Amino acid sequence: MNWSAVRAIYVHEMMRFFRTIWQSIASPVLSTVLYFVVFGAAIGGRIQTIEGVAYGAFIVPGLMMLTLLQQSVSNASFGIYFPKFSGTIYEYLVAPAGWIEVTAGFVGAAASKAMLIAVIILLTSFWFNGVHIAHPFWMLAFLILTAVSFSLLGFIIGLWAKNFEQLQIVPMMVITPLTFLGGAFYSASMLPPFWEAVAKLNPVLYLVSGFRWSFFGLADVPVGTSLIAVTIMLVVCLAAIRWIFATGWRLRE
Template sequence: MNINWNGVWAIFHHEMMRFFRTIWQSLASPVLSTVLYFVVFGAAIGGRIQSVEGVEYAAFIVPGLMMLTVLQQAVSNASFGIYFPKFSGTIYEYLVSPVGWIEVTMGFVGAAAVKSIMIALVILVTSFVFVGVHILHPVWMVAFLVLSSVGFSLMGFIIGLWAKSFEQLQIVPMMIIMPLVFLGGAFYSASMLPPFWEGVAKLNPVLYLISGFRWSFFGLADVPVGVSLVAVAIMVVVCLGIIRWIFATGWRLRE
């Protein structure tokens, strides 16, 4: 299978230029949110919960804050990126151009993933102002960060293809993604819950992402790291299958 890398680069470059045109707005919002999270969770709640499994609470929530940002930014950037061509009618230019579903997906999803990773790293740098964070497994930290950003960018891409309006574009991130992140151990460990609710929490797929990512920082995990990697891999494969089906059938592309 030959991939039109020029087509991939053209889409990727266009999306990144749109991001850099509003770079300060794109970075200011997550930085401000991080400061507020540290004030509310790190200072207020951290004053009552000194540490979690031997890790200072303010440091413990850093991986959760980064993953929260990655999931939000990946979904929103990828969904808006492909929805706007549908809204403006330029989606037909992609459909008749010498690029296939793989090139279109790689261009939009790659740009969304890179944006979310950049903002997550800014969050990490911002956290150093409030607390000292030691990354125990930096290579695995990068691996989980990239895999999670790609996985949720693929999900956002599907949402953008599915949505028929800007209102629908916001439904899934607000009504599903955000609750799953907050219930997925972003600001606490599942082991802190009663046994029944700990079992319920482990039904949340986001828990596996946050658990693996936190392990890369502190060596602490609510579920085995291998299970977290398998969960991310399954998510990527399933999303790719759905995207391939959408482009093969034209569902929601030609409406």
Template sequence: MNWRGVWAIFHHEMMRFFRTIWQSLASPVLSTVLYFVVFGAAIGGRIESVEGVAYGAFIVPGLMMLTVLQQSVSNASFGIYFPKFSGTIYEYLVSPVGWIEVTMGFVGAAAAKALLIALVILLTSFAFVGVHILHPFWMIAFLVLSAVGFSLLGFIIGLWAKSFEQLQIVPMMVIMPLVFLGGAFYSASMLPPFWEGVAKLNPVLYLISGVRWSFFGLADVPVGVSLLAVGVMVVVCLGVIRWIFATGWRLRD
């Protein structure tokens, strides 16, 4: 394992993030404030609590997961797409690093950025609602696993995309709807039985449910199933990335 190569890629990606730190943090914080105003104040005035939890606090895990998934996908996809676009991807392909080191560098940086912004979202929420984290270790575990899983997915999207338009189509047309339909702002148990069953076909529901359980001890699906879902996602994405580097698909076009 070439750890120096991993660190070089990771450090380069993190420096790009910190060069625009205020822009990177201001947007998600502003979005969080707007979500609290619209959902927490307006809708929260009509829905006082969900399963015994104040609605304003109930949506905090969903907001954090919304940020983690969006940022993980966008950071990882752009991080690997830009070297393809500029032609510097060949420097990675001929350097003494394998697909594991390249993946760890880009995905690790994307996940770290997403987790940092999620922490800022959590701190911002304290200004609006009182939030008690019942299982802090599991909260960190679910956030890290989700960030890594969706950073791997974003990495695949960046390798697949041939244009900036393709780079945005999956996050906007797939990821965003799945998050909003995955119980970010409501519990699946609030839905009619048929639609509750449909909601449980959404893989994002399992991730949000796991994080919400770590906060309040409430879950739409068993916690073990949530862990299994994110574990399967990580394994499948790693398999796809290994195949891409082994075959050169979309790398040497």
């Protein structure tokens, strides 16, 4: 393991993030504040509690997960796409670093950025709601596993994309809708039986459910199932990236 290569890529990506820190942090935080105002205040005035939890506090894990997924995918996909776009990807391919080092550097930086923004959103939520974290260790575990898994997915998207339009398709047309339909703002138990069964086909529901359980002890699906789901995603993404680097698919075009 070439830790110097991992550190060089990681530091480079984080420096790029901090050069535009105002834009990188202010935009998602402002969007989340609007969600708190619209959903927490407006809808929360009509829905007082869900399973004994104030609605304004109930949506905090969902909002954090929404931002975490979007930022993880976007940061990782843009991070690896720009070297492809500029042609500097070949410097990574001929450097004394394997696919593990390159992936760890880019994915580690993307996950760090996403988790930083998620933590800032959590701190922001204290201005609006009294949020209590019942299981801090598992909250952190779900945060890290989800950030890393979706950063790996974003890394794959960045390798696959041939232009900026393709780079935006999955985050905008897949990730965001699945998160909204994955119980970010409601509990799946509130749905009629048929639609609850349909909702459980959404993989994002398992992430949101596990993350919400770490806050309030409430879950739409068993916590163990949520952990298995995110672990499977992580393993599948790692296998896909290893195959891409082994075959050179979309790397040497």
